[in-house]
Amino acid sequence: MEAVVSIVIIAIIWITAFNVFIISTTNYSVAKHKTQASLVAQGAIERLRKQPFTSIQGSTSLVSLNTRGTPDNYYDDFTGTQIISVYNDSPYYKRVIVDISWNEIMSGKGKTIHEYLGTYIAIDPQIN
16 A cells, blocks of 8 residues: 555656646747847847838848757757838837747647837937
């Protein structure tokens, strides 16, 4: 009887530890992709800042980062969609919002996650 109770207790501990591992791996993947999406969005904004003010406009494109060779996960490349929205709120500045979206597997189901980054770009490059 003691052996059966011990086996049940050990099984419960192993199942709990395995669930914690799965949840931690998922959270790590989401956090890593959110960081990568932020870097992609920041790069898009920096490219827009370098353009002449009159040529800044919205666009939609696919984005990807090759993360192969990184020590943590060589097969975990980042692939998503980038939507740049530009609003002409004033003749002196434009409001820019970059939306990066990608699919993430969470609890065995695919879920689309978004990362947004917004800024204003002024007509005068000195202000930017």
